[in-house]
Amino acid sequence: MSVVGFDLGNQSCYIALARAGGIETIANEYSDRCTPTCVSLGEKQRVMGVSAKNQMISNVKNTLHGFKRLLGRKFDDPLVQAEKVHLPYEVVKFQNGDAGIKANYLGDAEEFSIPQVVAMMLTKLKETAEANIGRKVVDCVLSVPNFYTDTERRALLDAAKISELNCLRLMNDTTAVALAYGIYKQDLPAPEEKPRNVIFVDMGHSALQVAACAFNKGKLKVLATSADPTLGGRDFDRVISNQFAEEFKKKYKIDAKSKPRALLRLLAESEKLKKQMSVNANLLPLNIECFMEDIDVSAKMKRADFEEMAADLLKRIEAPLRQVLADSKLKKEDVESVEIIGGSTRVPAVKEIIKKVFGKDPSTTLNQDEAVARGCALQCAILSPTFRVREFAITDVTAYPIKLTWKSSMEEESEMEVFSKNHQAPFSKMLTFYRQEPFDLEAVYIDPKSLPYPNPYIGRFTINKVTPNPQGESSKVKVKIRVNIHGVLTLPSASMVEKLPEQPEGEVNGPEPMETDQTEDQKKTEAGEEQNADKQNEQQANPEQNQEAAMETDQTEAPKTENDDDAARATPEEEKKENTDAKNGEKKAEPQSKKSKKQVKMIDLPIDIHVNRFTTGQINLAVEKEGKMIMQDKQEKDRIDSKNSVEEYVYDMRNKLYERYEKFISEKDRETFSKLLDDTENWLYEDGEDEKKQVYIDKLASLKKLGNPVVNRYQEDELRPKAFEEFGSALQQVRKVLDLYAQKDEKYDHIPEEDMKKVEKALKEKQKWYDTKLNAQNQLAPHQNPAVMSDQILTEKKNLETVCNPIINKPKPKVEPPKDDKKEEKKEGESGDAKPEGAATQPEQEQQPQQQQQQQPQQESKSQEDMDLD
Structure with missing residues (x-):
């Protein structure tokens, strides 16, 4: 991640x-x-x-x-x-x-x-x-x-x-x-x-x-x-640029504001001057060359003058x-x-x-x-x-107060402030409505004058599939409203509360809705809290009394990090709160009486959201367009890189042809190649300025077809002497071993003669190849193609070593020391008369069972001890 x-x-x-x-x-x-x-x-x-x-x-x-x-x-x-x-x-x-x-x-x-x-x-x-x-x-x-x-x-x-x-x-x-x-x-x-x-x-x-x-x-x-x-800072820049524009109009008879390019240059220079005045109170110059109509302009300003001109901005x-x-x-x-x-x-x-x-x-x-x-x-x-x-x-805050508006059952407009200014966020609230049919909630900002936006409208949220309860009365609808982690107002959920038939305590008919058992004290406490909540926060939407939605007491402060709408993490407390806010399944919603249990189930309601933002289709089209633009950028970058490779090769080779590579190319070929490089450079800035990638690749390949042999000759001239030196050293080493073998040197006297003949044959062949290639190369000029390449020389050296090294480095066989006869006789004398095989060890064999019998009871008692300890 x-x-x-x-x-x-x-x-x-x-x-x-x-x-x-x-x-x-x-x-x-x-x-x-x-x-x-x-x-x-x-x-x-x-x-x-x-x-x-x-x-x-x-x-x-x-x-x-x-x-x-x-x-x-x-x-x-x-x-x-x-x-x-x-x-x-x-x-x-x-x-x-x-x-x-x-x-x-x-x-x-x-x-x-x-x-x-x-x-x-x-x-x-x-x-x-x-x-x-x-x-x-x-x-x-x-x-x-x-x-x-x-x-x-x-x-x-x-x-x-x-x-x-x-x-x-x-x-x-x-x-x-x-x-x-x-x-x-x-x-x-x-x-x-x-x-x-x-x-x-x-x-x-x-x-x-x-x-x-x-x-x-x-x-x-x-x-x-x-x-x-x-x-912001740009307003200060405009104050400075406006002053200079007026000054240039009088002094040079030019209008900087009439030309976008000139105005952009003036704004950029004004920003630089503003930064200089922040650290220097003295009179500072401003100079722009070829500002307009090939006119160079200049002016001066100091910090005190700037502060005086920007006094209105500073007051704000x-x-x-x-x-x-x-x-x-x-x-x-x-x-x-x-x-x-x-x-x-x-x-x-x-x-x-x-x-x-x-x-x-x-x-x-x-x-x-x-x-x-x-x-x-x-x-x-x-x-x-x-x-x-x-x-x-x-814990953040909401910048502006928000209210909800809706139409009551009497078609009257009702409203309620749900989030005040600087209300903590993220934050969720639960609202209760009484309705028999789907209804709309509209969210707007309360104070349009304090809003830096002309339209206070936020969005409309339609709660669907609301129906009367089985008794034909208005259903209780709970709506959760939230300012999420982005500071955006959302309606995460809406649920309709459906009452189930009351059952005597202890009687069970069919599957029972989810609920939590409570003690008597807990029931009293919860009932008291609900009563206080009704007095303070909840205005129930009753058609007869014309009282509409209100906040319930299950408002909780949002945790420091949460998962509301957009993949952020939620604390266990928030998850518990979210789960009890009527999302899925059946949940308990009313306090329990002593003799019977009031049971309800929560029915999730779909919400249609109408806000000012892109639809899914619009976002998908924009994503596709962005992907095409990214691909076009990549293709163009590759094309420009190919073009730059040609240009780089032209400049690099043209300079080196008369310096590093001068002796490795003939005069005629150098003139031809140099002319080709010049023609390619002209082509790059004329007809070839806007060609496809493959054209530049082919052009570079054609240039390298002429240039690579020159480069290779230069590189071979650097590598070949060292390769010949290494090969010559290897030949000399083998020759030295053959001379020592001919002198009967004990270091090599263990090697069979037929093996040494193989070494001698290989040496003659490689020496002949070495002398032939060295003489041929010495007769060639540097600008001619070499008679032999450095990698060929190293290959021949390796072949020589492959044949000779296993033979000349063959180790001598190990020689076993001779046996001492006197020590053998002494050993036989100490042993006395010869005895039948096994006689000397017979008493020991008879003693071993006795020792084992003595040790066995000890081991048994020890194992018993261990078991007792365990």
Whole structure:
């Protein structure tokens, strides 16, 4: 199982992996841990990340960036219309009203949905992670802004499915940062002690997010969140670029805003200047060569001027900071520290505002760029069964209050708040309705004015197959509503409660529904709790009284990690809770009386869900399209690699023909080959610029047909002398052995003469071959093909050794030492007269049975002792 965390930002992305040694932020193919959130569509392929960003100026209308802001939104959305002005590519309206992007891909104009484009970026991050860990990546945790609504979160989950990623959790940026901060802290207060309160401020490229968190040992609880979704570093960049655009208009008579390429260059230079002003308060220059109409432009700005121009933006920072204090009910003195992340928090004016609001200097203990990705990887490790992670419970919150609306039996509109602002999440609630027929529940956000989204509508949920009870009255329907681990509102289950006939205690007729026996005290306690629940939380939907659904007392806090809708783990307590919430089978639902048992069974009801997200068919089509694009990218990469191989060979050989390989090719052949290389180079940049892969393969093969002999002659000139030297040494060694044998050397006198004749014959043959080939090679020029190859020489050497070595290395036979006759006679004298065989051992044989008889009783008594001990 892969353990990967992706921080998908509006401007840049980061990837973190959980390894045995901890969390590591990995680098892309350019050895950069920051990957730009950029997709460039071309005539032959698409590129993402750094390569795409490099094409922002050259392929301006087909290079997509800033698209994350459009995720899950309609074309007529005010935010989309505002963003559209600053985007160089075309934003279009789909038939369902969603915003999309139109761009040229493979020579044709195509329209892409925003989740498709986000999926392209996720595919790039996935490939980078797979290249680093060497295996397929499937499971991951994705970061998401804490102000995202239900529709935007569902759209991001759709994008993950299109890129074939299994998102275990959508994790709020600030929550991920808090996890990365708290899980390594060893000095957190004990669970029963007062928590440590920390404020996290994340100001990135396009948004400001704030969260107040309470830490105890092994526990993180988010108290409140706030945000400004339209305030980030890019707004400061635009302030600077607008100032320079006006200045250039007056000074150079050019309008930078009229040309997308010029505006993009100006924004890039403005961002660089902003970063320089963050560390230098002096007057700093801005210079751009050939900006427009071959005009070089220059200007200057200092930090004080920038802060004055951005005063309105800086004032907006205070509101979310003060809002999070108010919602969390914390005072300045209750806050232990203020942790800042995000590139825009490096601006000195931003730090000053944070210090002013919270009364303390902001802390930078976390990596301001990589903290979110690291927190996501930690969450993925917690959810993964392959890693053992320190126990750490995480409780998040819902950003906006949610209510349910429905029509009563009198066709009157009723509503009820189910989740308040900053309500803990994940969280489940059980609602009770009284109905005789199917009914609809609509979920909406309560306060549209505080919502950074024009439509407060979340979705409609239809509860089907509701029928009257056997008495013809309204049936009791229990509906479970939940904000799941992704922060998405769901209706996991709905059940109809059917009462069974009452039976006297002890009487059993047929199979009995599932129930749990209770003591008298337990019955009283449960009855009291149910009565209190009826008073406080439950408004029963009675047609006569016109009272509708309400929350029951079986609400429980969701565990730190759970399995609700999307493959995350659940604690045993949560599983027990889920099982008792009327999913399958027959379960007890009413308190028991003393004389009879009220028995019920739960009937699962189907739910139709109507929310703003892709259908299964749409996702399948998008997955198929993404697969085709991935295949096209791979084919184009292989084609370009083949082309580059030809180009590389041309440059490499042309230089070496007049240097390293000069003496290994004739003058005539060199001129011919050199001309062919020049012609190939010209062909590459003209007719051969856009050929198929096989054409480049054939072209390279034709070049190597002429070039390989030259290269081989060079290589043989390096290897052949050494091979001849080794072969000559082997011949000399065999000759030396033959000379010693002729001199009757005792080292070889054990070898038969006929074997040595075989050695002598082999030596003569190989010596003759050696002399012939050496003389032939010495008569050839370096540019001529060699008379013999180095591998042939080594083969002949091996053949010689195969024949000769077993003979000349044959070991001498071992000689047994002669027997000493005197010692044999002495041994016979000591033994005295000869006795019949076996006579000397007869007394010993007679003694052995006696000894055995003496030992046997001891062994028997010992075994008896052992048995007694046992």
